[in-house]
Amino acid sequence: MRLRQLPLQCSLFVLAACGALSAAHADTVIDNANGYTLNAKGDIVQFASMAFDDNGRITAVGTAKEVAARAPKAKHVDMAGRTVLPGLIDAHGHVFGLGEMLTQLDLSGTTSLQQAQAAIAEYARANPGQGWLRGRGWNQENWKLGRFPTAKELDTLVSNRPVWFERVDGHAGWANSRALALAGITDKTPDPAGGRIVRDADGHATGVLVDAAKELMLKVLPQPTEAEGRTMLEKSLQKMASVGLTSAHDAGITVSQDKLYRSFADQGKLTARIYAMIGGTGPDFDQLAKNGPLNSYGKDMYFLRAVKLYADGALGSRGAALLAPYSDDPHSHGLLFHSNEEIDTMIGKAMKKGYQVNVHAIGDAGNRQILDAFAKEIKANHTEAQRNRIEHAQIVTLDDIPRFKTIGIVPSMQPTHATSDKNMAETRVGPERIKGAYAWRTFLQQGSRIACGSDFPVEAPNPFYGIHAAVTRQDAGGNPIAGWYPEQEMSLKEAFRCFTLDAAWAGHQEQNQGSLEVGKYADFIVIDRDLFKMTPYDIHKTGVLETWVAGRQVYRK
Known part of the structure; x- marks a missing residue:
C-alpha cells in the first residue's frame, strides 16, 4: 500500500494551519513510534511522535523533533519502533453478552454434537447444584447435524436441573425438558408472533426455541444480580x-x-x-x-x-x-x-x-x-x-x-x-x-x-x-x-x-x-507487527501489546 508522505514543514498533519500549535501544552509524548492514522481527508499517514495533555487530548502529531519542540516539559514514553494505531471501534457488539459468555460455558469451538455434549457434561460436574446451567455458542451447521439439537440430547446429560444454551447468533435457544417444564412449554403451546417452537414430524416440541419464542424461557430465567452485572x-x-x-x-x-x-x-x-x-x-x-x-x-x-x-x-x-x-x-x-x-x-x-x-x-x-x-x-x-x-x-x-x-x-x-x-x-x-x-x-x-x-x-x-x-x-x-x-x-x-x-x-x-488528530482523544493501541507491511492473510494473527484510552494505559500484555 502506498502511504502518503507529508512535507517536513507541515508534518504536524492534523492542524488546520502549521503554526496553530505554537502554544500547545503536553504532559506526555510517545516517541519512536511506527505510527499510522487516517487524517481528516481519510488518507493514511505516518508519524513518529505524538503528544497529549493531562485531559487525554492530542496536542501534536508528527516528527519527534517537531513534537518535542512543542512539548518541552513533557514526560516521554519510548515506543521502541513498535506500530501505533488509533484505537479500534466495534460498531455493533453486546458488551454484557460478552461478559456473560465469559462467565458461562462457551460452545462456540465445538465441531460436533458429541463434543458439545462432552463439554456440557464436564461443565455440569464442575458446577454442581440445583440452579440453571447456562451457556452459548452452539451451531448445528458446524456440527454438520442437518437439524437442530433436542431436549432429549440434553436430558441424557442433565435431567434434574434446568439447562439453557443460546445459539451462537443469540436468535435461538436449546433447552432440556426440565427447563421446558419450568417455562410451561408443551406440545400444545402456540408459536408466538415473530417466533417458533421447533417441533418434530409428530408436532412434539423438540427443545429449541427460535426468536420471539425465546421470551417464553427468558421469563423464567433468573435475572443477573447487580454484582453479577458488574462482574x-x-x-x-x-x-x-x-x-x-x-x-x-x-x-x-x-x-x-x-x-x-x-x-x-x-x-x-x-x-x-x-x-x-x-x-x-x-x-x-x-x-x-x-x-x-x-x-x-x-x-x-x-x-x-x-x-x-x-x-x-x-x-x-x-x-x-x-x-x-x-x-x-x-x-x-x-x-x-x-x-x-x-x-x-x-x-x-x-x-x-x-x-x-x-x-x-x-x-x-x-x-x-x-x-x-x-x-x-x-x-x-x-x-x-x-x-x-x-x-x-x-x-x-x-x-x-x-x-x-x-x-x-x-x-x-x-x-x-x-x-x-x-x-x-x-x-x-x-x-x-x-x-x-x-x-x-x-x-x-x-x-x-x-x-x-x-x-x-x-x-x-x-x-x-x-x-x-x-x-x-x-x-x-x-x-x-x-x-x-x-x-x-x-x-x-x-x-x-x-x-x-x-x-x-x-x-x-x-x-x-x-483517528489520531490534534484535539481528539489519545485513544491508541500498540501492536506486535506492522499492519500495512504484512501479508493480508496474517492480519488475524496481530497481537495487541498496549491499549490507551484518553492518554491512560488500560491494558498491557
Whole structure:
C-alpha cells in the first residue's frame, strides 16, 4: 500500500494551519513510534511522535523533533519502533453478552454434537447444584447435524436441573425438558408472533426455541444480580482492551445496564467508550428517554443517543425474513417480528425524541421493510442528521442496496459474519440472492460509509479478525483460497477506516475519536507487527501489546 508522505514543514498533519500549535501544552509524548492514522481527508499517514495533555487530548502529531519542540516539559514514553494505531471501534457488539459468555460455558469451538455434549457434561460436574446451567455458542451447521439439537440430547446429560444454551447468533435457544417444564412449554403451546417452537414430524416440541419464542424461557430465567452485572461488565471491558477496542457500540441495553455504565463512568472504571442503544421503544425507553438523548457522560466515556430495534431473526436459524422461501426450506420465509404499522410506530417514536434508530435486519424482506419505514419516517420527521442505521444489512436485493445511499441509511456490517456464514449462506438463499449478500464492495462503490463491528459475542470481539475477513474474504484457516466471493472484498485502507473513522462517524463521534488528530482523544493501541507491511492473510494473527484510552494505559500484555 502506498502511504502518503507529508512535507517536513507541515508534518504536524492534523492542524488546520502549521503554526496553530505554537502554544500547545503536553504532559506526555510517545516517541519512536511506527505510527499510522487516517487524517481528516481519510488518507493514511505516518508519524513518529505524538503528544497529549493531562485531559487525554492530542496536542501534536508528527516528527519527534517537531513534537518535542512543542512539548518541552513533557514526560516521554519510548515506543521502541513498535506500530501505533488509533484505537479500534466495534460498531455493533453486546458488551454484557460478552461478559456473560465469559462467565458461562462457551460452545462456540465445538465441531460436533458429541463434543458439545462432552463439554456440557464436564461443565455440569464442575458446577454442581440445583440452579440453571447456562451457556452459548452452539451451531448445528458446524456440527454438520442437518437439524437442530433436542431436549432429549440434553436430558441424557442433565435431567434434574434446568439447562439453557443460546445459539451462537443469540436468535435461538436449546433447552432440556426440565427447563421446558419450568417455562410451561408443551406440545400444545402456540408459536408466538415473530417466533417458533421447533417441533418434530409428530408436532412434539423438540427443545429449541427460535426468536420471539425465546421470551417464553427468558421469563423464567433468573435475572443477573447487580454484582453479577458488574462482574460481566468488568470481564467484558478487560477482554475488549486486550484486543485493542477503545470503543464499542452496545446494541441494545436495559435500564439496569445503563445504571451500571453510569456507575463505572463515575468511578473511572470504563476502559472503553460505550455508545449505547436503548433496547426497543417499550418501558425501558420510556424511562431512559425522559430527558432525551444523552450525548455525553463521564468525560465522553458513555453515550446513550440511539435505539435498537429488530426486524427479523438470523440466517443460521432460518429466522431471517426473506421475500421468497428459503432455498433449503421451501415451506419457510423466516420471520418478520413486526407488522409495517408496528415498526413505523416504533421508529417514529424514537425519531421524534431525537434518537438515532438502528434496526437489526438480516433477510431481504427485513431490510426492505426497514428501508420502506425509514424512507417514510425520515421524510415525515426530517431526521437525516440522525445517521439512522440498518444493523447487519446481510441479505439485500440488488435493487434495494442503492436505497441505503438515497435515503441516507448507514450500513452497519460485520465482516466475520461472512466468513462464518459461508458454509451455509448460499444454501439458505441460493445463487441469485447471494449476489446481494455481505456485499461490502457494492455498498462502498455507491458511496456508503460502512460501520464495521463483530456482533460479539456472536463472533469474537477481536477487530483484527474483522479486518482480515474484510480484506481476504477468508476464515482464519485461509479458506477458501481465493476468498469467498472475493469481488466484494475491501482494501486494507477501507477495512481500517470502517473500524476507525467510519465507525466513529456512525456514532456521531468523529470529532473525538477514530483517528489520531490534534484535539481528539489519545485513544491508541500498540501492536506486535506492522499492519500495512504484512501479508493480508496474517492480519488475524496481530497481537495487541498496549491499549490507551484518553492518554491512560488500560491494558498491557
